[in-house]
Amino acid sequence: MKKLYSIAATATGGRNGHVKSENNVLDLEVRMPRALGGANDDYANPEMLFAAGYSACFDSALNLILKKNKIQTGITTVTAYVNIIQLENGGFGLAAELSVNIPDVGLEEAQSFTEEAHKICPYSNATRGNIEVKLTVSNN
Structure with missing residues (x-):
């Protein structure tokens, strides 16, 4: 297979943590949604x-x-x-x-x-x- 594109993202803290792409475009907090026991739905998941x-x-x-x-x-x-x-x-x-x-x-x-x-x-x-x-x- 020929690789056409590659990007990496790193998570720390799992579903109640932070994700960040290697190019820093994606850089955000993630949280467990309310339906799965989280406090609210105010964050990405x-x-x-x-x-x-x-x-x-x-x-x-x-x-x-x-x-x-x-x-x-x-x-x-x-x-x-x-x-x-x-x-x-x-x-x-x-x-x-x-x-x-x-x-x-x-x-x-x-x-x-x-x-x-x-x-x-x-x-x-x-x-x-x-x-x-x-x-x-x-x-x-």
Whole structure:
């Protein structure tokens, strides 16, 4: 495999600590969300960061597919919902839903483009077979 890009981030203090990227662009406190026993939802958490990364990456993959197919649309949006789930073995896992909106195309076309993006998105490829990812598509 040919490496195209690499970045590192370091965490200290786990879910109640700090994360910082090696280039200092990302530099923030993280805290356990209220639903998992934290005091409030006023800080970022790992699932929020994953949702942000997945939604941005998938939207880029989607727009690459649209460009390759010479499709003109309005502004696409991808919202990633990331859930922590309890596994049968007592451990924890993730599940995700991507809500994809591709305006100005038919719903069947939007579904097809979304499925194509799901094949090339690095996050989708990394999670495939590891976590459930549900795709929901709209065209308004």
